[in-house]
Amino acid sequence: MIYHYKRPAVINAYAKQKEFIDDEHRFTIVEATSKAGKTVGCIVWIFEQALQGKDGDNCWWIAPIFPVAKIAFRRMKRFIKTKEIFKVNESELSINLFNGVTIFFKGADNPDSLYGEDVIAAILDESTRMKEDSWTAVFSTLTATNGKCKIIGNVNGVNNWSYKLARRAEQKELVNWNYFKITASDAVNAGVLKQEAINMAQSVLPEGVFLELYYGIPFENAANKFFYSFDEKKHVGKCSVDTEYPIYLSFDFNYNPICCGIFQYIGGVIYCPEIIKLNNSNIYTICQAIKSKYPYGTFLVTGDASGSAHSAMVKDNLNYYRIIKAELQLNSNQIQVPSANPKFEQNQILCNSVLEHIGVQIDPDKASQLIFDLKFAQMDSNKKLIKTDRNDPTQQLDAGDLWRYYCNQYHRYILKYQSNDLVSLNENSYAA
Numbered sequence: 001m002i003y004h005y006k007r008p009a010v011i012n013a014y015a016k017q018k019e020f021i022d023d024e025h026r027f028t029i030v031e032a033t034s035k036a037g038k039t040v041g042c043i044v045w046i047f048e049q050a051l052q053g054k055d056g057d058n059c060w061w062i063a064p065i066f067p068v069a070k071i072a073f074r075r076m077k078r079f080i081k082t083k084e085i086f087k088v089n090e091s092e093l094s095i096n097l098f099n100g101v102t103i104f105f106k107g108a109d110n111p112d113s114l115y116g117e118d119v120i121a122a123i124l125d126e127s128t129r130m131k132e133d134s135w136t137a138v139f140s141t142l143t144a145t146n147g148k149c150k151i152i153g154n155v156n157g158v159n160n161w162s163y164k165l166a167r168r169a170e171q172k173e174l175v176n177w178n179y180f181k182i183t184a185s186d187a188v189n190a191g192v193l194k195q196e197a198i199n200m201a202q203s204v205l206p207e208g209v210f211l212e213l214y215y216g217i218p219f220e221n222a223a224n225k226f227f228y229s230f231d232e233k234k235h236v237g238k239c240s241v242d243t244e245y246p247i248y249l250s251f252d253f254n255y256n257p258i259c260c261g262i263f264q265y266i267g268g269v270i271y272c273p274e275i276i277k278l279n280n281s282n283i284y285t286i287c288q289a290i291k292s293k294y295p296y297g298t299f300l301v302t303g304d305a306s307g308s309a310h311s312a313m314v315k316d317n318l319n320y321y322r323i324i325k326a327e328l329q330l331n332s333n334q335i336q337v338p339s340a341n342p343k344f345e346q347n348q349i350l351c352n353s354v355l356e357h358i359g360v361q362i363d364p365d366k367a368s369q370l371i372f373d374l375k376f377a378q379m380d381s382n383k384k385l386i387k388t389d390r391n392d393p394t395q396q397l398d399a400g401d402l403w404r405y406y407c408n409q410y411h412r413y414i415l416k417y418q419s420n421d422l423v424s425l426n427e428n429s430y431a432a
Contacts, residue, residue: 001097003085005051007044010332014190016040017181020150025178029127029151032182033214037192038152039072042123043079045150045157046103049121055100057145060122062114062138064129066107072125073105074323109133115141122149128156128163129345135161155212157219184214204414206352226377227400229352236371237361239271243296250406251303252398253320258286260303261370261402262294265410269359274366275399285322287327300334301325302409304401305341343409345383346415351407353414373400 032038063069093105114137169179187193208219248263257277307320376394
């Protein structure tokens with residue numbers, strides 16, 4: 001079968017993108033802003049590498065997890081417009097070309113699965129969110145074939161293998177490596193992103209996150225703090241409940257202590273007048289405390305999603321939210337709990353965006369536990385909250401969890417631009 005391929009004109013017109021696609025070094029690392037065309041460019045590159053391969057060769061697209069790899073898989077299927085030249089295996093996420101080369105789309109969450117095959121070209125997508133063991137496995141697999149590799153991603157702190165490798169490539173310390181950087185300004189100048197989308201991101205995201213995602217400037221000041229935008233001078237002040245406005249109750253269901261955060265959103269400001277923590281207590285007692293403190297309050301309830309499960313810790317094996325509904329005499333619409341708790345990384349961006357872009361006032365006396373958690377909550381190297389030692393006050397984080405649940409339920413709108421406004425203009429304008 002003869003197939004005449006011509007690279008889409010829109011790719012060649014984007015100089016920054018074309019530069020890293022056509023680079024002949026064996027290893028290329030690209031730090032680029034979100035939606036700046038790095039994924040599109042690498043789809044073009046790996047397809048062209050596959051066209052040059054021989055029967056039995058393999059190309060790999062590796063993402064941090066399998067569901068993310070599916071995104072590139074779907075884009076590749078749209079990219080290859082001549083349907084007669086390939087066959088798709090949906091279950092194993094692979095595309096077999098007419099020349100016998102197969103492009104596989106894999107997750108990096110199991111590094112041991114990334115050894116063994118004859119791989120002539122590989123993409124490591126979102127590399128800063130990928131385990132170093134996965135990179136080691138891919139490098140080893142490419143050794144036998146002298147295969148090429150492009151490593152792409154956003155800057156995401158300085159304590160990850162990809163960032164450190166990028167610095168070495170940038171300084172020309174590595175043989176047969178090259179480094180590229182595409183910023184938001186480059187993407188806007190090329191017509192790939194709109195300046196309005198960048199302005200929206202800057203107005204919504206924490207400054208450090210914005211600079212990392214859109215300009216590749218590492219946010220080193222945050223170190224490993226989870227709530228890095230918390231500012232005691234800015235966010236702490238006396239406040240009390242105003243029963244003319246709804247009272248948001250955010251629950252965490254530890255036995256010792258069981259907790260509830262009291263929040264209100266009035267005039268564009270989030271107030272936290274109180275954190276209720278009861279040691280060696282239960283859901284019935286904390287509900288009684290809430291009724292006693294705020295007898296005339298109108299409540300909206302959220303909290304730990306696991307509280308929706310049936311629990312042997314309460315009477316009749318009921319779930320916590322059914323008990324709260326009955327004890328506080330609420331209707332179903334007042335119980336507003338997500339089906340699952342938020343992922344740490346996305347929730348961290350949201351919580352800090354709220355602290356940076358919405359007014360927040362936390363009472364220094366009755367909500368001092370929240371202030372403590374916002375000051376001292378730490379992350380581990382996998383971007384997860386360190387909360388394994390209940391004897392360490394800095395790892396209990398009960399009040400911090402109440403804040404996370406509240407923000408996730410009632411202020412997710414602040415990050416909506418990610419799906420609505422920040423869309424690459426050339427994502428669907430290329431085809432082979």
